[in-house]
Amino acid sequence: RKEVEQDPGPFNVPEGATVAFNCTYSNSASQSFFWYRQDCRKEPKLLMSVYSSGNEDGRFTAQLNRASQYISLLIRDSKLSDSATYLCVVNTGSTGGFKTIFGAGTRLFVKA
Amino acid sequence: DTGVSQDPRHKITKRGQNVTFRCDPISEHNRLYWYRQTLGQGPEFLTYFQNEAQLEKSRLLSDRFSAERPKGSFSTLEIQRTEQGDSAMYLCASSLEEGQSYEQYFGPGTRLTVT
Numbered sequence: 001r002k003e004v005e006q007d008p009g010p011f012n013v014p015e016g017a018t019v020a021f022n023c024t025y026s027n028s029a030s031q032s033f034f035w036y037r038q039d040c041r042k043e044p045k046l047l048m049s050v051y052s053s054g055n056e057d058g059r060f061t062a063q064l065n066r067a068s069q070y071i072s073l074l075i076r077d078s079k080l081s082d083s084a085t086y087l088c089v090v091n092t093g094s095t096g097g098f099k100t101i102f103g104a105g106t107r108l109f110v111k112a
Numbered sequence: 113d114t115g116v117s118q119d120p121r122h123k124i125t126k127r128g129q130n131v132t133f134r135c136d137p138i139s140e141h142n143r144l145y146w147y148r149q150t151l152g153q154g155p156e157f158l159t160y161f162q163n164e165a166q167l168e169k170s171r172l173l174s175d176r177f178s179a180e181r182p183k184g185s186f187s188t189l190e191i192q193r194t195e196q197g198d199s200a201m202y203l204c205a206s207s208l209e210e211g212q213s214y215e216q217y218f219g220p221g222t223r224l225t226v227t
Binding site for chain 1 (some may be wrong): 145147152153154155156157160167168170203214215216217218219220221
């Protein structure tokens with residue numbers, strides 16, 4: 001079993017749609033969580049951190065469920081420019097035994 | 113531009129040659145990370161530094177790979193006796209140790225092709 005697993009893609013949605021991505025992680029000791037966006041042949045860019053209380057940034061909402069070891073990202077009112085790969089990221093450990101695990105990513109295509 | 117920079121952006125080398133990549137992190141960031149990414153996969157963690165100390169190395173990092181951050185600023189990643197399987201994008205990221213957030217910011221990557 002992979003340490004971080006994401007929904008298989010791709011997701012093809014029309015402009016204006018709401019789309020949700022899910023991610024599960026296996027290590028219950030994981031401490032911090034993020035969503036990154038990656039455009040084709042570019043570096044990952046931080047989209048948002050994920051907190052247990054949930055957080056929202058404009059059209060984007062991220063949620064963390066520690067009991068179920070589950071992270072989600074909701075995009076409302078999709079734009080063409082949202083087309084990208086969305087990566088779920090989990091940090092585990094402290095200074096001496098720290099590692100960052102990326103999911104394989106979910107590809108999103110938003111069409112006019 | 114005060115973001116993470118990497119050099120070179122592209123490298124083509126023949127199998128068996130040694131290559132070295134450089135990463136300059138965001139200036140106030142004390143943590144620096146190296147990743148490898150192949151097509152269709154997320155970045156795979158290779159190693160990270162806190163200041164000049166290398167604190168974690170992935171099992172992916174074979175004996176042919178070595179990374180340094182001698183003065184706690186820029187870092188280099190060297191691959192000795194390159195193999196075709198080393199062809200990938202090598203990404204560097206940096207973060208500020210603030211609480212336990214560790215938001216990482218990535219450089220543009222070095223794309224390595226081993227022929």
